[in-house]
Amino acid sequence: MTARATGDDGEDPRSRIKRLERAASPLDPGPEERDRLMAATHGYARRFLEELPSRLTYGADKRAAPLVRSLEIGEGTHGIEALLERYDESVARPGIAPAHGGHLGYIPGGGLYASALADYVAAVTNEYAGVRFAGPGSVEMENQVLDWMAGLVGYPGGAEGNLASGGSIANLIAIVAAREAAGLEARGVPDAVVYSTSHAHHCIARALRVLGLGETRVHEIPLDERFRLRADALAAAIAEDRGAGLRPWLVIASAGTTDVGAIDPLDPIADIAEAEGVWLHVDAAYGGFFALLESHRAAFAGMERSHSIVLDPHKGLFLPYGVGAVLVREGEWLRRAHAYHAHYMQDAVAEEFERSPADLSPELTKHFRGLRVWLPLLLHGLEPFRACLEEKLELARYFHAEIAARGFEVGPTPELSVATYRWVPDSGDANDFNRALIEHVHRDGRVFLSSTMIDGVFTLRIAVLAFRTHLDTIDLTLRILEDGVAELEAHPERWRRDLEASRA
Numbered sequence: 001m002t003a004r005a006t007g008d009d010g011e012d013p014r015s016r017i018k019r020l021e022r023a024a025s026p027l028d029p030g031p032e033e034r035d036r037l038m039a040a041t042h043g044y045a046r047r048f049l050e051e052l053p054s055r056l057t058y059g060a061d062k063r064a065a066p067l068v069r070s071l072e073i074g075e076g077t078h079g080i081e082a083l084l085e086r087y088d089e090s091v092a093r094p095g096i097a098p099a100h101g102g103h104l105g106y107i108p109g110g111g112l113y114a115s116a117l118a119d120y121v122a123a124v125t126n127e128y129a130g131v132r133f134a135g136p137g138s139v140e141m142e143n144q145v146l147d148w149m150a151g152l153v154g155y156p157g158g159a160e161g162n163l164a165s166g167g168s169i170a171n172l173i174a175i176v177a178a179r180e181a182a183g184l185e186a187r188g189v190p191d192a193v194v195y196s197t198s199h200a201h202h203c204i205a206r207a208l209r210v211l212g213l214g215e216t217r218v219h220e221i222p223l224d225e226r227f228r229l230r231a232d233a234l235a236a237a238i239a240e241d242r243g244a245g246l247r248p249w250l251v252i253a254s255a256g257t258t259d260v261g262a263i264d265p266l267d268p269i270a271d272i273a274e275a276e277g278v279w280l281h282v283d284a285a286y287g288g289f290f291a292l293l294e295s296h297r298a299a300f301a302g303m304e305r306s307h308s309i310v311l312d313p314h315k316g317l318f319l320p321y322g323v324g325a326v327l328v329r330e331g332e333w334l335r336r337a338h339a340y341h342a343h344y345m346q347d348a349v350a351e352e353f354e355r356s357p358a359d360l361s362p363e364l365t366k367h368f369r370g371l372r373v374w375l376p377l378l379l380h381g382l383e384p385f386r387a388c389l390e391e392k393l394e395l396a397r398y399f400h401a402e403i404a405a406r407g408f409e410v411g412p413t414p415e416l417s418v419a420t421y422r423w424v425p426d427s428g429d430a431n432d433f434n435r436a437l438i439e440h441v442h443r444d445g446r447v448f449l450s451s452t453m454i455d456g457v458f459t460l461r462i463a464v465l466a467f468r469t470h471l472d473t474i475d476l477t478l479r480i481l482e483d484g485v486a487e488l489e490a491h492p493e494r495w496r497r498d499l500e501a502s503r504a
């Protein structure tokens with residue numbers, strides 16, 4: 001019999017291993033401790049949601065960073081209650097509260113409670129959703145969700161997709177598929193042309209740069225009076241570029257622009273893309289799920305003819321941040337761009353393509369995002385989603401009419417749930433006035449609005465998409481704007497001074 005090896009300290013390996021197991025045991029709490037942690041977390045979530053309506057939507061709190069950093073990561077331990085309290089004061093309160101119905105800026109997100117529970121279950125079970133071999137159910141669930149979205153878009157069988165982390169990555173993945181289909185190689189990039197508009201989301205330009213396509217030419221197509229891509233100008237631009245010996249390969253259309261919510265004329269654009277053999281990508285990150293409404297099907301006509309499309313469930317399905325969907329009509333292009341085999345994956349390699357997310361995106365191991373989409377859709381059914389989307393459209397139209405009635409200059413009647421407007425003062429610079437007005441709204445904090453520049457004009461926006469935004473939120477917003485104008489007009493010297501100060 002051989003002697004057991006002992007360490008320097010004379011401890012034998014088995015007792016050393018058991019000692020380490022005990023030291024690591026807090027990482028795997030028992031049932032009572034789990035209940036205690038859960039009760040504290042649930043208690044916090046409950047208080048947060050109960051207090052939310054009376055909290056500010058926006059607070060410019062400069063203390064956030066030092067507060068977060070005041071707890072150091074090291075050997076120390078802290079109670080769950082204290083940590084959640086720190087979370088609330090340093091994270092939940094400062095900046096924008098995206099779960100608040102008063103969030104009416106940019107494109108608001110959601111935060112459905114059912115999705116939060118799905119994330120909890122996905123994390124506790126830690127299901128693997130990258131490869132079918134490891135997670136046949138999770139992969140099938142993600143594919144079911146994607147097939148449902150493909151059906152909504154009107155894509156035929158053979159479409160493939162991926163649940164990415166958001167719209168930006170989803171758009172990037174679509175462009176990879178487009179590049180693959182065009183057979184675009186590095187030396188061809190400088191002569192290749194992408195067609196887009198000044199209202200396309202900036203993540204498209206970023207994706208091109210990140211993908212090493214920064215040298216590709218981007219031909220900006222003019223917009224019509226409602227800020228939609230002009231199909232006649234697109235046809236002319238492609239003809240001109242072909243004449244100059246260039247290579248048109250990609251058209252980017254928007255179905256719901258971030259700035260004003262405009263839907264490009266997809267059918268006429270698809271006619272051109274088809275005739276020219278150019279990939280048509282539709283960025284419907286914001287607008288896509290409005291296609292669930294019968295009343296809006298016509299506005300999206302032609303999206304089924306696109307080659308790829310992006311929809312953001314963390315916008316139009318009111319989910320918490322962290323999921324954007326890309327769909328490719330001929331899924332083969334998505335697979336060709338991403339599928340790989342590795343020796344250490346040999347057990348998982350299938351004879352036939354099994355529709356694993358790892359073969360359709362740059363990710364391998366990833367969060368099981370399918371569950372956070374699947375659970376609320378199955379729990380609630382589609383009807384409340386449709387009602388919520390329709391309510392948001394109605395609220396945007398109501399706001400547009402009411403703000404016009406209060407003497408504001410307004411943009412086009414909202415096609416979706418974004419409206420633009422500004423106050424034109426009797427004297428002085430209108431851009432400065434509206435800059436001061438938005439700062440007034442931010443200082444107030446009860447609702448959050450954002451602004452944009454449209455053809456050099458400082459323009460205020462309202463974007464209604466948070467599921468907790470209701471009629472009283474819009475009435476409050478109207479009052480805040482009306483009071484803001486009255487106050488700024490009564491004390492012009494004050495806001496001019498503040499504006500100067502914020503510029504200095």
Ligand SMILES: *Cc1c(COP(=O)(O)O)cnc(C)c1O
Pocket residue numbers: 107165166167168169171201203254256257258283284285286312324
């Ligand atoms: C929000 C948005 C994006 C970017 O999506 P993220 O989920 O924020 O990454 C892209 N395009 C449009 C039209 C958007 O509204």
